[in-house]
Amino acid sequence: MAIMTIRDAINRTLHEEMERDSNIILLGEDIAGGAGTAGGQEAIGGIWGTTGGLIGKFGPDRVIDTPISESAIVGAAAGAALAGKRPVAELMFSDFIGVCADQLMNQIAKFRYMFGGNTSCPVVVRLIYGAGMNAAAQHSQAFYNLLTAVPGLKVALPTTPADAKGLLTEALRGQDPVMFFEHKALFGKKGEVPDGEYRVPFGHARMAREGGDVTIVALGRMVSFAEKAADMLAAQGIGCDVIDPRTISPLDEEAILDSVEQTGRLVVVDESPPRCSLATDITALVAEKAFTSLKAPPKMVTAPHTPIPFSRELERAWLPSPEKVEAAVRDVLGRG
Amino acid sequence: MKQLSRDALLRAYRRMATIRQFEERLHDEIKTGEIPGFTHLYCGQEASAVGVCEHLDDEDMIVSTHRGHGHCIAKGCDVIGMMKEIYGRRDGLCKGRGGSMHIADTAIGMLGANGIVGAGAPQAVGAAIAAKLNGKNKVAIAFSGDGACNQGTTFEAMNMAVVLKVPAIFVFENNHYSEHTGFQYAVGTAHDIASRAEAFGMKAWRANGSDFFSTYDTMGALLDYVRSGAGPAAIELDTERFYGHFEGDPQRYRGPGELDQIRADRDCLKAFRVDVTNAKQLEAGDLDAIDAEVADLIERAVQAARAAPVSEPQHVLEDVYADY
Numbered sequence: 001m002a003i004m005t006i007r008d009a010i011n012r013t014l015h016e017e018m019e020r021d022s023n024i025i026l027l028g029e030d031i032a033g034g035a036g037t038a039g040g041q042e043a044i045g046g047i048w049g050t051t052g053g054l055i056g057k058f059g060p061d062r063v064i065d066t067p068i069s070e071s072a073i074v075g076a077a078a079g080a081a082l083a084g085k086r087p088v089a090e091l092m093f094s095d096f097i098g099v100c101a102d103q104l105m106n107q108i109a110k111f112r113y114m115f116g117g118n119t120s121c122p123v124v125v126r127l128i129y130g131a132g133m134n135a136a137a138q139h140s141q142a143f144y145n146l147l148t149a150v151p152g153l154k155v156a157l158p159t160t161p162a163d164a165k166g167l168l169t170e171a172l173r174g175q176d177p178v179m180f181f182e183h184k185a186l187f188g189k190k191g192e193v194p195d196g197e198y199r200v201p202f203g204h205a206r207m208a209r210e211g212g213d214v215t216i217v218a219l220g221r222m223v224s225f226a227e228k229a230a231d232m233l234a235a236q237g238i239g240c241d242v243i244d245p246r247t248i249s250p251l252d253e254e255a256i257l258d259s260v261e262q263t264g265r266l267v268v269v270d271e272s273p274p275r276c277s278l279a280t281d282i283t284a285l286v287a288e289k290a291f292t293s294l295k296a297p298p299k300m301v302t303a304p305h306t307p308i309p310f311s312r313e314l315e316r317a318w319l320p321s322p323e324k325v326e327a328a329v330r331d332v333l334g335r336g
Numbered sequence: 337m338k339q340l341s342r343d344a345l346l347r348a349y350r351r352m353a354t355i356r357q358f359e360e361r362l363h364d365e366i367k368t369g370e371i372p373g374f375t376h377l378y379c380g381q382e383a384s385a386v387g388v389c390e391h392l393d394d395e396d397m398i399v400s401t402h403r404g405h406g407h408c409i410a411k412g413c414d415v416i417g418m419m420k421e422i423y424g425r426r427d428g429l430c431k432g433r434g435g436s437m438h439i440a441d442t443a444i445g446m447l448g449a450n451g452i453v454g455a456g457a458p459q460a461v462g463a464a465i466a467a468k469l470n471g472k473n474k475v476a477i478a479f480s481g482d483g484a485c486n487q488g489t490t491f492e493a494m495n496m497a498v499v500l501k502v503p504a505i506f507v508f509e510n511n512h513y514s515e516h517t518g519f520q521y522a523v524g525t526a527h528d529i530a531s532r533a534e535a536f537g538m539k540a541w542r543a544n545g546s547d548f549f550s551t552y553d554t555m556g557a558l559l560d561y562v563r564s565g566a567g568p569a570a571i572e573l574d575t576e577r578f579y580g581h582f583e584g585d586p587q588r589y590r591g592p593g594e595l596d597q598i599r600a601d602r603d604c605l606k607a608f609r610v611d612v613t614n615a616k617q618l619e620a621g622d623l624d625a626i627d628a629e630v631a632d633l634i635e636r637a638v639q640a641a642r643a644a645p646v647s648e649p650q651h652v653l654e655d656v657y658a659d660y
Contacts, residue, residue, distance in 0.1 A: 025465065061469055067499055072492035075458020076465060079476065082447045083397055083466035102489075106452050107459070115440040115448060116430030117655035151656065176657050250657065 001194060007187040009161035010050045010126075013168045014088070018058050021086060024172060026054065027064045027073050028090030028126075035065045047092060048128055048187055070100035074125060078108045081121045086172060094129035094143045094181060108177045109152035120175040124168070130183040130221055130271060131319055137307040140315075142220065142272045147179045148249045148281070154178045154202055155249040159223045161191040163246055166200030173199065183221045203250035207259075211239025214329050215259040215266050217282050218242060222269040222301075222320060229325035240329060248278055256282060257290050264295035265332040269325055274302040299328040340552075345618055346626065348390050348548060352382040352605055353623075353630045354415060355406045359579075361634050362405075362422065366583045370642070372424050375436045378406030380546070380578035383604035384509045385410035387543075387551025387573075388477065391559050397445040397463045397476040399456035402437045403577075404449030407479055411446040413439060419637035425644035431654070432647050447476075453514075454487025456480065457506065461493045464504035464568070473563050475503040483514025485529045486522060494536040497568035505562055506533055506570040509545055511577040516589050533570030545573025546602040549611060576602045 004012070018024045032055035033044020041060065045052030055063040066073050070091060077087035091097065097104060104125065111121040131140040148155045154176050158164040164182070171178035208223055209216075209230045218226035223244045230240040241259045245252055260266050266286050270279035279300040286298060301320045309315055330336045340348070359379040366375055378385065381403075389398065389410035400407035408418055414429060421428030422436045429439055440448035447463060450456050460478035467474040484490055485508050497504040508529045512519050525531050530540040539561060543554035551573055558569050576598040580587045587595070612618040 025469070064465070064500065067492075067495055069492035069496055071489045072458040072461060072496045075455065075489060075493065076462030076496065079399065079447065079459030079462025079464075080466045081462070082442055082459065083463040083476070085462075085466045085469070087462065102452055102455055103458065107450075107455055110438075111440070111448065113655050114430065114434045114438045115442075116428070116433055119440055119442045119448075154657065 001192045003190055004161055004193050005187060006158065006161045006164045006182070006189050007049050009164040009193050010168060010182065011052060013165045014051065014054060015057065017169060017172045018054065018062065021172070023084065024086045024088065025062045025064060025080065026051065026088045026090070027066055027077055029066055029068055029073070029092055031090055032060070032063055032065045041065070046090070048182070048184065050182070050187070051090070070096050071103055074100040074103035075107065077123045077125070078103055078111070078121060081108070081123045082111065082119065086122050088124045088126060088172070090126045092128060093139045094127035095138050095141045097127070097143055097146065104147065104153070105150050109150045112176065113152060121177055122175050123177045124171045124180055125177070126180045126182060128184050129181050130185055131308050131315060132185040132221070134310060134312060134315055136310040140308045142181070144179070144181050144220070144248060145272055145277050148278065152177065153249065154247065155181065156202065156247045157181045157220045158246065159186065159220060159244050161189065161193045162198070163200055163206065165193050166198050167202070167246065169197070170199045170202060181220065186221055200246065202247040203252050204246065205252035205255035206244040206246050207241065207255070208244045209240055209242035211241050213239045213263055213265070214332060215241045215243065215256070215263045216269060216325065216329065217256055217266070218244060218269040219248065219278050220271060222271050225320060225322045226269050226325055228322035229329060232322065232326050233329055238329065238333065253285060253289070256285065260286050260290045261293045264293050266294070266298035267301060267325065267328045267332060268298065269301045269320055271320060272303055273305045274300060275305060277302060296332045296334065299332050301325050301328045342617065344390070345612055346622065348386055348552070349608060349623055350626050350630065351386045351390070351410055352548065352608065353626055354633065355382045355385065355409045356605055357630050357634045358405060358409060358415065358419070361638060363579060363583065365638060371422060373435050375422065375583045376403040376581065377579040377583060378403050380576040380598065380602070381406055381509055381511060383548040383551050383608070384507070384545040384573045384575050387545070387548050388507055388555050390552060391555055392445070394444045395472060395474045397447050397460070397467070397474070398479060399447045399459045399463070399477070400449040400479050401456065401481060401484065402449065402451050402453065403481070404437065404439060408439050408441070408446055408449065412444045413441050413446055415633060416637045416640050419641040420644045423641040423644065424646070425641055426647045426651065427644055431651070454480070454484040454489040457484070457490045457493035458496070461497045461500070461502060461504050464497065464502035465500065468502050475505055475559065475562055477505045477507055479507050479509060481514065482508065482510040482512065482519040482523055482529060485532065486514070491536070494533055494538065494568070494570070498537040501567040503562050504568040505558065506568070508570065508572045509575055510572055511575050513577060513581065513589070515581045516585070518589070530570060530572035538568045538570055539566070540570040540572065542572050542574070545575030546604045546607070548604055548608050
């Protein structure tokens with residue numbers, strides 16, 4: 001075990017996996033950085049610090065700095081995967097799926113099924129997402145809901161350094177395309193990471209807290225908000241199960257349903273607007289499959305249906321918060 | 337044309353004749369209503385696909401388009417498996433899940449026909465990255481039309497191929513129509529596609545895509561250049577589409593007599609026949625024999641497709657990692 005940040009866990013996993021499998025290649029904007037400049041390549045090491053040191057070790061043929069061309073980045077990853085490689089494409093901000101949606105949704109998601117099952121397209125797309133850094137409307141969104149809606153894509157949302165390593169390793173060993181969402185405000189989060197090979201299977205939720213009175217399902221950075229709320233509620237004698245699904249496609253339905261069957265109360269915390277979101281998806285799941293266990297209507301704690309505003313005050317108001325989660329839990333308990 | 341052996345000429349003609357008869361037969365069979373969905377025929381462009389792919393082996397890769405049957409056959413896809421796929425049969429090349437626009441066989445370097453115009457060019461760049469890393473002097477080719485040459489993906493792909501200096505080849509088949517719109521209208525660079533590739537910094541060639549030898553010889557020079565490690569290249573092939581954008585297209589955009597004229601003047605199979613018999617490289621009888629063999633193959637393919645089993649509802653869920 002070593003203590004490290006999510007940033008370092010991702011970087012170390014890329015180092016270890018690229019060393020193990022020479023078919024792994026990286027593509028993205030400034031993942032080394034500095035190409036064609038006086039400062040020289042690797043002047044940057046990735047704007048998020050996750051790809052530092054890789055070009056020095058594996059060279060520019062495997063760590064490929066690209067022009068700003070997201071369709072070509074993801075499309076090239078798709079083609080390289082069809083040709084037998086394991087590309088890891090980085091989208092510097094998940095908002096940029098808007099300029100490469102076809103390659104994600106119509107291409108890599110479809111190949112295995114559409115071509116009759118004999119072809120796989122093991123692309124990992126790393127998408128940096130999330131609000132909290134005043135990056136405004138086009139650099140802050142959590143678009144995991146859009147990609148979860150597309151059959152053929154797996155979607156992972158690591159929230160701890162250990163899961164970042166375990167899920168990324170799993171993604172790089174599998175045969176399906178994986179959308180690997182990394183929250184920009186979580187890169188500095190520290191935790192224990194197992195040494196050596198460590199894999200976290202997809203479709204297995206993590207129980208972040210056990211409490212028994214209310215089930216909170218939280219996504220991505222919202223897990224830490226839910227944990228803070230659970231701590232505040234514990235002081236009031238209210239016990240919360242906090243479930244971190246870790247992957248939202250496939251989704252561990254059983255973990256959610258088991259908990260709700262015990263608690264009879266559900267709060268979902270999702271850092272995206274409310275419509276057609278993971279919050280509505282999980283609430284619908286519970287309504288369909290655990291309706292008779294429910295003792296109160298479920299509550300969704302989401303952002304409002306607006307673009308993400310820029311200023312500190314407005315963005316703070318836009319985001320869910322531990323206090324909003326706490327209020328929702330009290331509400332489903334009839335103690336609001 | 338002088339370098340080609342008798343066997344190579346017969347093989348090229350067989351490929352072109354197979355595409356022609358495959359497509360002509362589909363044109364007839366679609367009228368029966370047995371074939372589902374949208375079908376885009378490659379008839380008229382045979383010299384382009386075959387003139388390019390006769391230079392390739394199974395480790396060279398191509399990505400194709402919605403008008404992809406010709407590329408598939410030229411690359412060596414199983415014709416009976418293709419016909420079954422187009423009929424939507426369970427034992428089709430893609431188990432009846434792809435259909436006419438989505439035929440692939442990655443084992444022979446056919447990375448997929450594609451229903452999205454312009455989607456393939458970036459994928460060819462990725463395949464070329466893989467080819468370069470593998471170091472076996474293989475190439476990756478994106479077939480695109482005069483429609484796809486206007487997609488931003490194609491521009492991104494050309495630039496990235498030049499930047500990364502990978503063995504990607506952009507083959508632009510200009511059949512003069514992007515769906516129902518003329519290239520004189522839609523291609524802004526003086527109706528010239530190859531100049532776009534040149535503007536991105538790569539060498540580009542031009543050839544008659546309705547003439548096998550023009551395409552084959554020009555492609556040979558292009559491949560010598562790319563396989564030498566010089567980076568990407570492009571070729572514009574001027575050719576003709578004998579049918580509409582899709583089967584059922586009334587083609588109101590065609591001029592009077594245009595279809596008869598292109599069949600009379602720009603039929604690549606007829607031109608091939610004239611060239612090789614005049615040069616006394618093959619006898620007319622050699623070509624007639626191939627026509628008969630191919631007719632038999634296509635007949636067997638249609639009969640096999642008609643008789644092939646259909647899918648059952650439970651097959652919908654095959655080859656998915658999760659269902660909800």
